[in-house]
Every structure is written in C-alpha cells, then in structure tokens.
Amino acid sequence: MGYVFKAPRGTADILPEEQAYWRYIEEKAVSLCRWYGFSMISTPAFEDAGLFTRSVGEGTDIVNKEMYIFKDRSDNELALRPEGTASICRSYLEHGMDNLPQPVKLFYFADIFRYERPQAGRYRQHHQFGCEAIGEASPMLDAEVIHMALTFFKSLGLSNFSLQLNSIGCKKCRPAYLEQLREYYTPLKDQLCGDCRTRLEKNPLRLLDCKKPTCQVAADESPQSTEYLCEDCGQHWESLMEYLKSLSIEFVLNHRLVRGLDYYTKTVFEIQPFEGGSQSALGGGGRYDDLIGMLGGKPTPAIGFATGLERIVLNLKSQSIEVPNNNKPALFIACMGDQAKAAALKIAADLREAGVSVIVSAGERSLKAQLRHANAVGAASAAIIGDDEVKSGTVMLRNMETGEQQEVQPDELKKLSAT
RNA sequence: GUGAGUGUGGCCCAGAGGCCUAAGGCGCCAGGUUGUGGCCCUGGAUAUCGAGGGUUCGAAUCCCUCCACUCACCCCA
Structure with missing residues (x-):
C-alpha cells in the first residue's frame, strides 16, 4: 500500500460489487416518489455558507464543528452542504416555486458533507435520499410523508425499525415549554453533565437527548413538549395521530426526540433500527414551517424527510436482503x-x-x-x-x-x- | 474533540528477537497435448512486514515518535 494517494478520511469508493445495492435503493426511491407525486430536483454540492448557518442554526453541532467551510478564489464563503433541506428551500425561493400549485413536492439524491470522526455508518461524505413537500400546513401531509418513508423501507425489504415520533411545537408555544424545561432542570443542575449545563442556557431542548445516564434520569421525568402545545400545534398533533391511525401506522411517542437542527417545528420523527443504538438512525425528518420565511420568503409551511443510503446498505446487508444483480452479460x-x-x-x-x-x-x-x-x-x-x-x-x-x-x-x- | 483496538502481497491472515532472502488460503496469470469454462492437479507473479528513529552481533517480532484505518462517545443519515 505504498501508493501516494488514498481516499480522504471519511470518504469511500463505492466499488462495482457494491453498486447493485445502490441501484436497488435508487430505483425503489424513484418509483416510490412517482407514486407519491414528488419530482426530482438536483442542487449544487456547495452553497453560500450563510444559507446553512441561518437555516440549520448557529448553535447546532452541524454548523459549529461539522461544516466544510471554505473560501473560493473570489473570497466567497462557501460550504459543502451538510444537509439537504436548506438547498431545496433556497431553490424553491430562487425559482419562484411559490407560484406553482402548492404544495410543491420535491425529492433529491445528494452527497452530504460533515466533518466528523468516521465510524460504522458515519462518513464525512455520505449520500442521502430526501423529499420535501413545501407550501401546505395540513397534518395530512405529515402523515403522507411519514407513510412514504415507511413504505420506502418496507419496499426495500427492511422491517427491523421503529418510527419515533414527537411534536416540539412552534415559535408561539415553544418558549413556554422551554421555560418549563428550565424550571425543571435548574434545580437538577448539579447532576447534569457539563454539556447539559450549557444546553440549559443555550438550547434546553437538547437536554432531552443527552446520553449520559444521570442526564437521562433527569430527562425521563422532564416536562413533555406535547403537554405544552398551543391550540394550533395541539390540533395538528392530534390530527396527525388520527391520520396515522387510519393508515395503521404504529409509532413510539418519544418525547425526547428533538432533532439536532433548529428549523424544525411541530412534527419531528426518526426511523430507528432496533439494533445499533440511537446514533444509527436510518432516516428522519419533520416539519419546518418557519424555514422558508427565515430565508426571506413569505411564511410557507413545509415538511420533509431524509435517509442515509450508506445506512440502508448496512441494514440490507445485516438483514441478508438479496438485491438483484443485472451485471451479467448474456x-x-x-x-x-x-x-x-x-x-x-x-x-x-x-x-x-x-x-x-x-x-x-x-x-x-x-x-x-x-x-x-x-x-x-x-x-x-x-x-x-x-x-x-x-x-x-x-x-x-x-x-x-x-x-x-x-x-x-x-x-x-x-x-x-x-x- | 475524547477513549480503545489494529496496521504483513489485490483480499483474509500465520508469524510473538536469529530456522523469515516471510507460511497458508482466496483471487490473478499460465499449463495439464493440437480450439473449450466451472471441479481437480502443477507451476508462476505480486510483500520497501504502515512510516521514521532507537535497542541489539541480529527486529515483522522489543522501545519511542508519527501516520493511517477500525470501533466507541458527542451528534446525526
């Protein structure tokens, strides 16, 4: 192995013998999107860094320590995309898609870049399939996107996962909830880990998904966001559960599911395999009703979902699911x-x-x-x-x-x- | 960022101071009579033993430093 060059840390070649898995997944995804009325869109692999800092959030790990930021030769501050949604919203606005019949339903395959220590199912460059439905606030759409995500995994032959669901409210009701969280946690401050003490100040929601045993004990008893939803969010939440019920979709109400990006409102969900712990989520998503507005558009509700192809391949293999191989010549x-x-x-x-x-x-x-x-x-x-x-x-x-x-x-x- | 483990031909790996000018398996190439595969047999190519330094008469094997990879933590896909 005395070669001069190798693939950079956290990146990987997807070799011919692996490609069958990828084609299998992509083909399922594309046909699924057609059944659900989503159209494909591709956006650049890099954007103005500000797009992500503004949408994902200044205080998030993604922006703080995981984003690939660089200046090009004209001193523009750019970033390799660390997620897919922001770019789609940018494109939605840039191309006046708010003039199209709403909701606009888009799906994409994208390389995603995050500066992290690689490990099983985690890379610095990975691939996501995602879809976004922009311009409609109805929980019907939440139910449909969730249904689509689950159908996608099932159509691949996977069944070893659960749907984790929560509602984290909106900018109207969340402040009151966060206040409750602070009140609850402040007396417990001494038991919390260092990270959580700063979270208490900066981002109390994140207190809930800390993995440290002592913090978990605290989180178990903490106030639950669904108890503090405003009229609108409460209705949305109730209807969503109704819709899911009528679709026979089972879910785990996980009041500690908050997601790491700031733009989520109301519905958040994650698809978690039974094995592999919480860091191996197959996919996740949620509603982001304020994001388009934050990017300068008129208030536009939206919901989306994304999944990591590498992790799907990992699961297909661990479940011994055979994929068709069309590579043999006649x-x-x-x-x-x-x-x-x-x-x-x-x-x-x-x-x-x-x-x-x-x-x-x-x-x-x-x-x-x-x-x-x-x-x-x-x-x-x-x-x-x-x-x-x-x-x-x-x-x-x-x-x-x-x-x-x-x-x-x-x-x-x-x-x-x-x- | 933090912690642990590993680094020997394309791949899997034996090897634990001198018998290693490095074994085996897979794969690759060629041959087993003239133009015939998959099984079997024979032969062949491919290794600066991750890099640098040190200890020693002698190091893949011991020590130091660095690098890389893997796994875990944080967080996500």
Whole structure:
C-alpha cells in the first residue's frame, strides 16, 4: 500500500460489487416518489455558507464543528452542504416555486458533507435520499410523508425499525415549554453533565437527548413538549395521530426526540433500527414551517424527510436482503485469429444494437483462458469464433450452464436476451 | 474533540528477537497435448512486514515518535 494517494478520511469508493445495492435503493426511491407525486430536483454540492448557518442554526453541532467551510478564489464563503433541506428551500425561493400549485413536492439524491470522526455508518461524505413537500400546513401531509418513508423501507425489504415520533411545537408555544424545561432542570443542575449545563442556557431542548445516564434520569421525568402545545400545534398533533391511525401506522411517542437542527417545528420523527443504538438512525425528518420565511420568503409551511443510503446498505446487508444483480452479460465472445477477431467485433456490435449484452474477449489468450473468463463474469452463453467459423460464416454457441454447444448463424445470437 | 483496538502481497491472515532472502488460503496469470469454462492437479507473479528513529552481533517480532484505518462517545443519515 505504498501508493501516494488514498481516499480522504471519511470518504469511500463505492466499488462495482457494491453498486447493485445502490441501484436497488435508487430505483425503489424513484418509483416510490412517482407514486407519491414528488419530482426530482438536483442542487449544487456547495452553497453560500450563510444559507446553512441561518437555516440549520448557529448553535447546532452541524454548523459549529461539522461544516466544510471554505473560501473560493473570489473570497466567497462557501460550504459543502451538510444537509439537504436548506438547498431545496433556497431553490424553491430562487425559482419562484411559490407560484406553482402548492404544495410543491420535491425529492433529491445528494452527497452530504460533515466533518466528523468516521465510524460504522458515519462518513464525512455520505449520500442521502430526501423529499420535501413545501407550501401546505395540513397534518395530512405529515402523515403522507411519514407513510412514504415507511413504505420506502418496507419496499426495500427492511422491517427491523421503529418510527419515533414527537411534536416540539412552534415559535408561539415553544418558549413556554422551554421555560418549563428550565424550571425543571435548574434545580437538577448539579447532576447534569457539563454539556447539559450549557444546553440549559443555550438550547434546553437538547437536554432531552443527552446520553449520559444521570442526564437521562433527569430527562425521563422532564416536562413533555406535547403537554405544552398551543391550540394550533395541539390540533395538528392530534390530527396527525388520527391520520396515522387510519393508515395503521404504529409509532413510539418519544418525547425526547428533538432533532439536532433548529428549523424544525411541530412534527419531528426518526426511523430507528432496533439494533445499533440511537446514533444509527436510518432516516428522519419533520416539519419546518418557519424555514422558508427565515430565508426571506413569505411564511410557507413545509415538511420533509431524509435517509442515509450508506445506512440502508448496512441494514440490507445485516438483514441478508438479496438485491438483484443485472451485471451479467448474456453472451461472451471468444475468438482466435485476426479474422475471427474482426468478425467478433462486428457480431458484438450488431448484437448490442439488437439489445443483447455482450463481452468480447480481447487480446491473445488461449481459448481455455477465454472461457474461464466467460465463466468468471457469469456469461449465460459463450460464442466461439475461430478459423473454422470464419470460413463457414457461423459461430459455435455454447451454453455455459449445460455445456451444450451447436453451430449457429450469427443472427441466431440475437435471440439471446439480456439477463 | 475524547477513549480503545489494529496496521504483513489485490483480499483474509500465520508469524510473538536469529530456522523469515516471510507460511497458508482466496483471487490473478499460465499449463495439464493440437480450439473449450466451472471441479481437480502443477507451476508462476505480486510483500520497501504502515512510516521514521532507537535497542541489539541480529527486529515483522522489543522501545519511542508519527501516520493511517477500525470501533466507541458527542451528534446525526
């Protein structure tokens, strides 16, 4: 391994043998989005850093210590996107999508960058599939997005997860709740960890998801946000649960689920695998009714969801879920002699035009070696072309499964369908 | 940021001061009679033993420093 370059820490090559998983996931996602009426959108991998500091929040870990910030040659402060939603909202505003029929439903695949210590299921560059429904406040949409997320995982064959759900209110009712939290926690201050003492001042919500045992004990007894919702949020919350019920969606009411981004309002949810702890969430999302406004748009409610593809692959593997592999060629052409090579090339070209996947053996190898290769790549059939075949204008077609072979006209090969 | 573990050919790994000019398996290449795969057999290529320094007559094996990777914590996907 004395090479000069390697993939930077926290990044990974997705090798050919891995790609089947990725295609499997992407194809499911795309067709699912069509069923739910979402259209695909792509946005740049980097944006003005301010977009994220403003939307994700100054006090969040993502902005504080995980964002890839850099200045370009014109001194613009840019950041590799640390999440997907902010960019989508920026694009929504920039392209006047508020003039489209609402809600505007968008989905995306995006590389996400966060400067973190890598470990299982966590990378500095990872990939998310996400969707956002912008411009409608109804909890129907919350239910639909949640339903879509769950359907997505189920359609992949995953069932080893639970839906964690909570409502964290809005800017009207949250201050009162935060006040309750402070009142509750302040007498307990001495039992809290250092982080939580500062959270008490800066971001009391985050007190709830601290992992330290002593802090957890405190969190168990803490006031619950759903008890302090305002009229509007309370109604929203109740209806959402009704809708979920009518969709037969089970969930775990997790009053300590608060999520790490500042822009969430009302509904928040996370999909958590049964194994792997809380740091291995498959996906998560929630409502962000104030975000578009924070970015300079008129008040526009929205809800979204995102999931990490690496973590899905991890789960597909741990659940031993098989994914289709379409990489095997229908035909491998072995050839010997200059004339045969030219003929092989021509036949392959014609077959591909006819929709048959073909690999032509190139180079100077023995027939034995060529067939070994045919076997290794999993070709269903092999065509052998040598001097005899060149003379007669035929090819020897060999079934790689049974070993049977027969002389056929090149055109016959078009019957071989791609597998 | 913090803590723990690991670093030997493309991959998995043996090896614990001299028998290592480094074993084995997988994979790769070639051959087992002339144009035939998958099994089997034979042969072959590929290792500055993570890097640098030190101890020693002698180090992959001991010590130091650094680097990388992995896992965990924080937090998220």
